Amino acid sequence: MDKRDVIVCRCSDLTLADLEALFNTGYKTFEELKRIARIGMGPCQGTTCGPIVRSAIHRRFKEPIERIPLHRARPFNIGIKLGAIKEAADDES
Amino acid sequence: MGTEEAVVIGAGPAGLFAAYELLLAGADVTLIDRAAQAGGQLVKQTHKFFGSKEHYASIRGIDIRHRLEHALEKNGDGRLRTLYSTTVAGFYADGALACVKAERYYRLHPEVVVVATGASERTVAFAGNDLPGVYAAGAVQTLMNEQGIRPGNRALMVGSGNIGLIVAYQLMQAGIQVERVVEAADEIGGYQVHASKLRRLGVPIETKTTIKRAFGTNQVEGAEIWRLDAKGEGIAGSEERLTVDTVCLAVGLSPLVELLSQLSVDTRFIPEFGGVAPVLDETYMTSRPGVFACGDVANVEEASTAMVEGRLAGIHAAGYLNRQIPRRKEKIQALETSLRTLRSGPASEHVRKGLRKVGEHA
Numbered sequence: 214m215d216k217r218d219v220i221v222c223r224c225s226d227l228t229l230a231d232l233e234a235l236f237n238t239g240y241k242t243f244e245e246l247k248r249i250a251r252i253g254m255g256p257c258q259g260t261t262c263g264p265i266v267r268s269a270i271h272r273r274f275k276e277p278i279e280r281i282p283l284h285r286a287r288p289f290n291i292g293i294k295l296g297a298i299k300e301a302a303d304d305e306s
Numbered sequence: 307m308g309t310e311e312a313v314v315i316g317a318g319p320a321g322l323f324a325a326y327e328l329l330l331a332g333a334d335v336t337l338i339d340r341a342a343q344a345g346g347q348l349v350k351q352t353h354k355f356f357g358s359k360e361h362y363a364s365i366r367g368i369d370i371r372h373r374l375e376h377a378l379e380k381n382g383d384g385r386l387r388t389l390y391s392t393t394v395a396g397f398y399a400d401g402a403l404a405c406v407k408a409e410r411y412y413r414l415h416p417e418v419v420v421v422a423t424g425a426s427e428r429t430v431a432f433a434g435n436d437l438p439g440v441y442a443a444g445a446v447q448t449l450m451n452e453q454g455i456r457p458g459n460r461a462l463m464v465g466s467g468n469i470g471l472i473v474a475y476q477l478m479q480a481g482i483q484v485e486r487v488v489e490a491a492d493e494i495g496g497y498q499v500h501a502s503k504l505r506r507l508g509v510p511i512e513t514k515t516t517i518k519r520a521f522g523t524n525q526v527e528g529a530e531i532w533r534l535d536a537k538g539e540g541i542a543g544s545e546e547r548l549t550v551d552t553v554c555l556a557v558g559l560s561p562l563v564e565l566l567s568q569l570s571v572d573t574r575f576i577p578e579f580g581g582v583a584p585v586l587d588e589t590y591m592t593s594r595p596g597v598f599a600c601g602d603v604a605n606v607e608e609a610s611t612a613m614v615e616g617r618l619a620g621i622h623a624a625g626y627l628n629r630q631i632p633r634r635k636e637k638i639q640a641l642e643t644s645l646r647t648l649r650s651g652p653a654s655e656h657v658r659k660g661l662r663k664v665g666e667h668a
Contacts, residue, residue: 218433286567288396
């Protein structure tokens with residue numbers, strides 16, 4: 214299997230080969246991977262890539278799967294224009 | 307005091323029933339869904355349900371949705387507000403919900419919230435998994451059953467749970483040849499009755515087998531499957547090439563806990579439910595007082611159990627609001643008995659196991 218043909222994160226176009234290269238550099242948690250590669254920060258917000266990354270970490274570092282945390286979810290889970298938030302704030306005040 | 311009495315997030319089977327019970331108890335209810343219509347997954351379910359009459363057996367999912375909407379209107383008495391095509395984009399520590407509809411943004415401040423956001427489809431990593439023609443089973447159902455579009459001509463189904471089996475059958479009904487159903491586990495995951503229907507149509511189901519890769523230039527032109535050894539690793543030399551233009555993935559669901567995670571409620575990884583699920587007390591309340599969860603977001607299961615859980619969560623949420631419900635205790639007991647009956651079969655063993663794990667933590 215060519216790991217360059219296996220997409221892990223389709224939002225940021227990251228392959229299994231990219232992910233393993235990051236493992237080799239020392240990144241081994243979802244939070245770290247998110248900061249360095251934007252994984253989990255696209256439209257899927259980790260719902261598609263999360264389980265795949267979790268099992269990749271499990272296979273690579275032999276960590277029990279139930280102990281591998283994903284990232285901390287924060288608002289917003291979809292893109293919102295700043296103008297729309299400003300408009301709402303003006304209405305509320 | 308919140309500006310809204312009760313907000314239900316998600317108008318699928320669980321959310322619709324939670325809203326129904328809250329309305330019956332006299333509460334004002336705001337029902338939110340990001341889709342343009344109520345029903346959730348029921349909208350694409352053209353097959354008839356199993357079980358007893360009480361749980362809508364022999365009625366199609368799409369028709370259950372119409373009945374539920376009618377019941378809500380009848381009992382709503384002007385107290386139901388529906389916000390469809392609306393996404394809850396944030397759940398803040400102060401209890402505020404950030405809502406978005408088209409370009410408009412606003413916040414709600416509810417007294418109680420029932421989270422019934424459902425689950426998302428899992429996917430699986432294999433070479434060529436980004437080629438056009440690789441679909442999740444839910445997407446195939448949306449194309450065929452909602453929009454009347456054939457996804458392709460020849461398909462490979464990955465996964466033999468009930469969703470995989472039912473969608474494979476629906477593909478055949480739509481005139482799409484299902485070349486094979488492959489299942490990584492030792493056994494077929496779904497009900498025997500669904501598997502038998504496929505076998506009668508001549509569709510082979512192979513266990514301990516999975517997809518190795520999909521290939522094609524601009525879209526799927528074929529797929530390679532291979533056998534798995536006892537450790538779940540692919541066996542070199544066992545590859546078989548199939549000529550297909552569609553690869554359909556039905557490899558399980560994960561609870562959509564995003565909003566609950568934003569609120570930092572207690573959660574736990576439950577392999578039986580395909581991911582992280584919220585820890586609930588016996589009233590379906592999360593670790594955050596006034597925030598309830600039911601349906602697939604709490605434990606990935608079936609529409610029938612989601613509907614009963616929705617009713618229970620709705621009754622308990624109404625209780626939290628101090629709404630009086632006639633014969634409350636009997637009603638709760640009857641619903642809990644009904645849930646136990648639904649979960650008593652051998653196919654529900656993993657659900658019982660998952661629920662025990664949630665309970666251990668609570």
